[in-house]
Amino acid sequence: MNQMNSPLIRIGVFYDGNYFLKISDYYYFQHERKARISMEGLHEYIRHQVAEEEDVDVRLSQIIDAHFFRGRLSATEARDKDRLFHDRLLDDILMNMSITTHYMPLKTRDGRLQEKGVDVWLALEALELALHKSFDVIVLIAGDSDYVPLIKKLNTIGTRVMLLNWDFKYVDFKGENRVTRASQQLLEHSTYPVAMHDVIDNGLASGDELIETLFVNTPEPASYPSVKPVRPTGPTAAGPVGTxxxxxxxxxxxxxxxxxxxxxxxxxxxxxxxxxxxxxxxxxxxxxxxxxxxxxxxxxxxxxxxxxxxxxxxxxxxxxxxxxxxxxxxxxxxx
Known part of the structure; x- marks a missing residue:
């Protein structure tokens, strides 16, 4: 029963940023919905889902802290790769949502940029904050088996873990198969594993308003000012930069x-x-x-x-x- 005399359920949300952005890209480019995940809508969904699992009124299910962890390019690299605008756009969203950001520099290994140490940092922060802020439920948005020790530790201190996970596959622009799937160990050790791919598809099919709010319904801002250039009279060949x-x-x-x-x-x-x-x-x-x-x-x-x-x-x-x-x-x- 949803009892208003039940204690407040304190929720902490922890994002593996790279995982979350991969999910958002999937829904924007691959899924028929063609829209990005709304973090505001996701938090509202989390409150309702935790209230249902904890058997309390949704008003007693409150997110009191949220953290976002991700490897990040340097300013120079982001400029060279045309990522400055989109990185700043993400920062604006996180700031407006009062989500604390944790960035680590991406490292180049074997000629590729790699994210190292982010999962360890997330695990340490989540465990420390669970002890100090007495979270009742930690919501983990991740899929890597590296987070299994964190979930086991949270279980020992009595903090329940809700795992939002996705399972999908698609063919990328190179013709290569891409698969995203949560670790089976993560699913087994989580108190409330939630298969979001099924939740979203079923909710969209039934017209569930809460699921609809999971998506951004406004056009994505452009990286460049919307200034109309002087239009050529016909097809033109590539020239110097700025042509x-x-x-x-x-x-x-x-x-x-x-x-x-x-x-x-x-x-x-x-x-x-x-x-x-x-x-x-x-x-x-x-x-x-x-x-x-x-x-x-x-x-x-x-x-x-x-x-x-x-x-x-x-x-x-x-x-x-x-x-x-x-x-x-x-x-x-x-x-």
Whole structure:
């Protein structure tokens, strides 16, 4: 029964940031919902779910602390990879939600940026705060088996653990299979394991308002000012950095695309949109863009927006030959 005379249920929420952002990207680019996860909506869902599991009125189910852990690029690297705007946008969301941020520098190993030590930091903070703030329930948004020792320790001090986990797979823009699945050990040791992929799909199918609030319903802000450039009269070839161009989209997959620009197509991503939603683009659409350079010093398309096709009779591009189709500039690493 939901008893108002029951004690307040104190909730602490702990995000594995990389895991959460991967989930949000999945719903934005892969899932039919085509929207990012709303942290405000997620917290509201957590309150209701904990109230149901703890058998109390939802007014007695309150999040009193929340923490977000993630590896982070340096300012210079974020600038070179065009991540400064999106990192700041995330910071604004976390700040407005009163979520405490914990960042560690990403390390380069074997030529790849890797996140090291974040899981240990999260575990130590969660255990310490559980002892000092006497959380009744800790909600863990993670899927790695490295968090099993944390859950075992929380169990010994009487703090229940709700694990929000996702299970899905898809094919990325390279044609490679990507799988996200929570560790079986995590599921076994958690007090309240919640299979969010099923919760969301079932809730969307039934029109559950609480599940609808899990998604952001406003367009994602653009990285660049929405200033209309001087539009060319027809298709133009890539020129120096800052040159305004117009062409068609060759490929679109999972948040990335290529603008037709022989001999090597120009790579762009959702972060390069000047206005509109990346998910509204279609292959063959005409777009305006400015020529930029990526962190590999290769040409790419920036400040991308939809455009009208040139008037009939204006010279267009010949279709790109197969030998160049896979030589496009750019890399998903810049996200």
């Amino acid at each position: 305004v161009g117009i062409s068609t989209i060759k490929n679109l997959k999972n948040g990335f695309g290529f603008v037709v620009m022989p001999p090597n197509n120009l790579f762009f991503s959702y972060a390069d949109m000047a206005e509109g939603d990346f998910n509204d683009l279609r292959e063959g659409d005409w777009v305006e863009f400015t020529v930029g350079r990526n962190h590999r010093d290769e040409d790419c398309a920036r400040n991308v927006r939809k455009a009208q096709a040139p008037a009939e009779g204006e010279e267009g591009y010949e279709e790109e030959s197969e030998e160049h189709e896979h030589e496009s500039a750019g890399s998903p690493e810049r996200l």
